[in-house]
Amino acid sequence: MPAATPTLAGTVLRALTPSGDQPRSSWLAVDARGGLLRIDLDDGALTHLGSVGAEDLQLSEPLALHASPCGRFAAVVNVSGQKGVVVDLKSGALTMRLDRGTYNEEVCAFSVAFFRSGARTLLVHATDWNRLDVSDPATGELLTPRDFPRWGTGEPRPAHYLDYFHCGLTLSPEGAWLVDDGWVWHPVGVLRSFSLRRWLQANVWESEDGPSVKELRACDGHWDGPRCFVGDRTLAVWGFGGDASYLVDAVMLHDVESGKLLRWFPGPPRGEFNRDGDFLLVSAKDHGTSVWDLETGERLHQDPDLLPVAWHPAARRFLTVLGDGVLRESGLGGVVRPG
Incomplete structure (x- = not known):
């Protein structure tokens, strides 16, 4: 309203x-x-x-x-x-x-x-x-002091050197895992995950090359895409395919600890991803906001006119800025899993 x-x-x-x-x-x-x-x-x-x-x-x-x-x-x-x-x-x-x-x-x-x-x-x-x-x-x-290595032309690659551009970060609900949606030359987007606890408690080089680091996927020309955690270790990522020019609207579900792709389902467009319980909320230009069942992959609801600027997971409300001091709140009402 x-x-x-x-x-x-x-x-x-x-x-x-x-x-x-x-x-x-x-x-x-x-x-x-x-x-x-x-x-x-x-x-x-x-x-x-x-x-x-x-x-x-x-x-x-x-x-x-x-x-x-x-x-x-x-x-x-x-x-x-x-x-x-x-x-x-x-x-x-x-x-x-x-x-x-x-x-x-x-x-x-x-x-x-x-x-x-x-x-x-x-x-x-x-x-x-x-x-x-x-x-x-x-x-x-x-809290993570370390002498960071430099790699000069013609020199052997030093230990712990990371040839990777860090980009948008996503944290697991309990703060145990960090996902980095960065890239490497030429450019290829590389989605990585690693353990924050190991980084802070066991290995100051964990974010570079620690044993918990997993590469979840690689995709030519695509990084900083839609993503959110939908469980303590499960990450939902937009896009099926390996090249930015040919990505298909879909959600890929990855286990960030093992690095394995658990499953995927088609349909959700590229947009802002948020989670509400068993539902994936997707807000995308030209599509509005849709609600997807994470278990079945079904689209349960779509509002083509709702394009909020933020989602509040604790209050379970969207917020849209309409202009000149007018804000609109929207909530999920009557969305239930079929049958």
């Missing part, structure tokens, strides 16, 4: 994401001026939490906003840019500046994701084209 938020009138929202892990309609947004806003549609409250500046980000370029599961931190990055920042939402203080370098960054989604490790909230983020690190977002402390 559309709802006007008077204090948002005239505000341009540049990025938006669900806030917190509680079942209430709470959202985090960044506006065109770099203001960080919490929008609570259950009680109609709008809270200014801080801001990010033009000295750290190109505010006119596409932004991505990431919120920590605990609700305390946010990361704002230029999707196809070099830099980003981390903000403590309790104090409004900037706690980290992120920089992944300038080597082909324009074709890679900025690698950044919050996760829980025990009682701690941590951040995994790119610090070079071929390097990921884990840091404490409260202090900026680096």
